[in-house]
Amino acid sequence: MLLKADNADEVYLVQLGSHHHIPNPDVYFALFSAWDKIVVKSPKEVNTIPVGISPSLDACLIKAND
Known part of the structure; x- marks a missing residue:
């Protein structure tokens, strides 16, 4: 699940x-195609x-071929 608090970005x-903080929009869009799933x-x-470890930059x- 993608999640955010209603009072924060x-x-x-x-x-x-x-929950693992996605550090910036570049990382977000490397993983997901749109904001609409949050x-x-x-x-x-x-x-x-x-709190978990953030994804690296x-x-x-x-995905494997099979």
Whole structure:
């Protein structure tokens, strides 16, 4: 899930029980094609999810041929 608090600009990837801050739009668009999948929640709801490690600045998604 992609997540942000309603009072902040930071976007997070929620994966394996943690939220991971996506550091900038370049990293976001290397991973996802549009902003429309972001779920907006209250800061309290976002903060109940443990913090994980942010994706690196050169993050990308890959898929095997099979």
